[in-house]
Amino acid sequence: MQDAEARRQIVEAGRRLRDRFFVASNDGNLSARVSDDRILITPTSVNKGDVTPEQVLTVDMQGKVVAGSLQPSSETKMHLAVYCARPDVQAIVHAHPPAATGFAACRIRLDQDVILPEVVFGLGKIGFAEYGTPTTDEIPNAVVKEIPDCEALLLSNHGALTVGPDVMQAYYRMEVLEMYARVRLVTRILGEPKPLSPQEVGELHKVRERQGWGRAKPNIEDLDPAALETIVQIVLKVLEARGITGGPYGESRAACRAAPFHEYGSARLLVEQVELNQEHCPQEEHRRQRPDEDADCQPHGDGLRCVGHVVTEGEHEAGEEPGDGLADLGRE
Numbered sequence: 001m002q003d004a005e006a007r008r009q010i011v012e013a014g015r016r017l018r019d020r021f022f023v024a025s026n027d028g029n030l031s032a033r034v035s036d037d038r039i040l041i042t043p044t045s046v047n048k049g050d051v052t053p054e055q056v057l058t059v060d061m062q063g064k065v066v067a068g069s070l071q072p073s074s075e076t077k078m079h080l081a082v083y084c085a086r087p088d089v090q091a092i093v094h095a096h097p098p099a100a101t102g103f104a105a106c107r108i109r110l111d112q113d114v115i116l117p118e119v120v121f122g123l124g125k126i127g128f129a130e131y132g133t134p135t136t137d138e139i140p141n142a143v144v145k146e147i148p149d150c151e152a153l154l155l156s157n158h159g160a161l162t163v164g165p166d167v168m169q170a171y172y173r174m175e176v177l178e179m180y181a182r183v184r185l186v187t188r189i190l191g192e193p194k195p196l197s198p199q200e201v202g203e204l205h206k207v208r209e210r211q212g213w214g215r216a217k218p219n220i221e222d223l224d225p226a227a228l229e230t231i232v233q234i235v236l237k238v239l240e241a242r243g244i245t246g247g248p249y250g251e252s253r254a255a256c257r258a259a260p261f262h263e264y265g266s267a268r269l270l271v272e273q274v275e276l277n278q279e280h281c282p283q284e285e286h287r288r289q290r291p292d293e294d295a296d297c298q299p300h301g302d303g304l305r306c307v308g309h310v311v312t313e314g315e316h317e318a319g320e321e322p323g324d325g326l327a328d329l330g331r332e
């Protein structure tokens with residue numbers, strides 16, 4: 001987005017958040033991506049209804065303030081994590097709208113028992129991020145797990161977050177989310193809500209995709225087929241190295257072979273499984289048993305590096321630098 005237009009929309013959306021009591025006091029925060037390495041974000045300790053265009057800060061992708069005299073939002077890390085995970089996202093709105101936040105506080109998901117088509121059209125799936133302590137890495141980590149598949153999510157015991165191609169559209173999604181939470185609340189009071197069937201919900205998702213209301217998905221045809229095949233082999237090799245053959249792991253392997261990463265979600269699933277199994281990494285085992293023999297095998301704690309390590313075993317011998325095969329996969 002253009003800097004001036006992004007500031008104008010942040011001010012306007014902040015005013016609406018305040019007027020509709022989606023935030024109280026200095027709660028909530030808004031941001032917009034204005035270039036590859038710059039975002040605008042609201043200041044902390046200022047009511048979002050009173051923010052002026054000049055008070056909006058410019059920060060880089062490490063969270064360092066580049067322009068602005070106030071302190072940036074204490075949840076800047078959460079915004080940056082979403083921009084890293086979703087290159088298509090241009091704006092983020094975080095607020096505490098009462099009904100949606102009530103569902104988040106009761107840890108009741110809003111993506112089960114769909115009762116209104118408009119919600120599928122407007123939001124797709126509504127995610128649910130596990131609880132994390134505000135201002136720590138816990139919230140960004142929880143949000144990043146969910147955000148690849150949705151435009152709106154509840155933050156457990158905290159509030160809600162929406163994303164969009166510009167600030168106002170992210171804001172409108174917050175309105176849709178809150179209205180839906182209120183309707184769900186009414187149905188709980190009246191009792192006997194009649195949710196749409198999985199088939200009906202599936203049809204709505206198809207309409208959404210046909211109409212182009214969903215976010216742009218990565219076009220698999222645009223990817224380098226050789227690179228894609230390498231990624232597939234990386235994941236399969238890691239799973240094999242861990243002796244993962246049955247159960248959900250086996251199904252993932254089959255899915256991986258049948259439709260390699262046409263579904264972004266399945267790639268994420270595989271990465272998560274690798275992370276879960278990191279303690280069984282044979283390279284790590286090897287290093288522990290014979291530390292003097294293999295100086296190249298350094299201790300490593302995270303699953304992604306572990307993946308690169310195992311995968312590039314053969315390349316090791318050829319004298320090539322081990323690659324971090326899945327590091328980019330997690331970022332789409």
Ligand SMILES: [Zn+2]
Nearest residue numbers: 028095158159
């Ligand atoms: Zn908050």
